[in-house]
Amino acid sequence: MAAAFDPKLNDLLAALPAEEMDRLQPLLEPVQMGLGEVLYESGKRQAHVYFPIDSIVSLVYVMENGASAEVAIAGHEGLVGVSLFMGGDTTPSRALVQSAGSGLRIKGSLLRKEFDRGVALRQLLLRYTQALITQMTQTAVCNRHHTVDQQLCRWLLMSIDRLPSNKLVMTQELIANMLGVRREGVTEAAGKLQAAATILYHRGRIEVIDRPKLEGMACECYEVVRKEYARLLPWTVSPKAAAKTAPVEVGGGGR
Amino acid sequence: MAAAFDPKLNDLLAALPAEEMDRLQPLLEPVQMGLGEVLYESGKRQAHVYFPIDSIVSLVYVMENGASAEVAIAGHEGLVGVSLFMGGDTTPSRALVQSAGSGLRIKGSLLRKEFDRGVALRQLLLRYTQALITQMTQTAVCNRHHTVDQQLCRWLLMSIDRLPSNKLVMTQELIANMLGVRREGVTEAAGKLQAAATILYHRGRIEVIDRPKLEGMACECYEVVRKEYARLLPWTVSPKAAAKTAPVEVGGGGR
């Protein structure tokens, strides 16, 4: 059980030099996160910064009329709660668990102290924050210019990059909430992907069966963000995504 | 002429404690920025961090096919080039001067040194970065859910908040590039605003003549971002925008 919460399973923590890790380790506590759990409510101060291991957390903005849109996601490559060390303590967006799983957390005040003290930790967290900024700006661009079909591909890729397998548990309704579109739009887009033998899905379970094809159908946004994460945080590159950089030719792929 | 480049004219620099300001001041050099000038090219490392005074700089992402979208803007309340102290050195987006004017700049390496050394400077820049993150996420949400009409209102408000008057020099073509929509869409939206006696425009010159009405027609995004800037950087609140918080009732305003 202890191994499931090994700090080395989060890429940011794993990248810390031993000395700073020794200071941080006793402050970390294991947490299980359930699907739909809200780690962080809009405008409310929260106590902890979370380091996901095999869970995925979405940063979602909910508008006055109830409509929502995801602005970024974080998994084992990162953390949730940058505002706690950036100095603002709260944000207008909500953090909710998109895929259940485990993680580690630390009290914000304690992390803040280490952040001010340890240069390596600080540089690491700030580099991650910049990667997150890239993801957010690309979400803005994607929302402006790309179709629901393309965005679904991007979203699926970003999700399975953070999961141990190619399967995810997620209804079309929830995906629609994330993308900020109608559920029927997701039904249609997912139908096309299934017809193209790119994914399989059935009542809340989705499996990606042809990743290269999915990448071919996604907009450039996925690649831009992936490359920027790889540049800023080279040790976090998921083996799945990295395999893509090899010149894989797949028949009939692309659009 | 020297007074025009007084560091106190940039809100971030003005908020620095005297001691840190004394160290920074000799490193600052005045710059004039021309309309359309590119301060920062996508993926290219740049030498300086810019502190606008009466200029406005847009952060724009340009896609492979040439389409573009603005993800954030910065004026006298902030700075351009967060990646230089966040540690990534470059970003995928471009920084271009949207409104000509003056500013101050500092070599990235020098700022970085002060950033690591001075706690007040560091906290200030990180708080600003968080405000910028809020603006970016809100742009993402706005792109997803709001109409061109609403976005134009938001964009005009954000621009004049950073300018000394209610007038701005900007063709509809350029605004369309910023918003990532067709020029004709901007023509139509601006026509409605003019018909409603909210703005006046004529061949590249726009004047806001009824700010409260413009605020009433904008989406919630403008207010969310304004409030978050006011919370994180209270000393930067523009008198124009602040006046709004007073209970001004204007006949026929709003929607």
Added chain:
DNA sequence: CGTTTTCTGTGCGGTACCGTACATAGTAGA
């Protein structure tokens, strides 16, 4: 002054997505 360029206005067909309504099929519980 005439010519060219820039900026804005307008029209038109096409399409992606919306809101709504309703049908069907798995799944879970009594």
Added chain:
DNA sequence: TCTACTATGTACGGTACCGCACAGAAAACG
């Protein structure tokens, strides 16, 4: 096994925006 619920599929009119084409008017330029 019957019932309720959840997840997905499908249809249909409406609308916001697109791409394109072109016209007029103001400014810039020779």
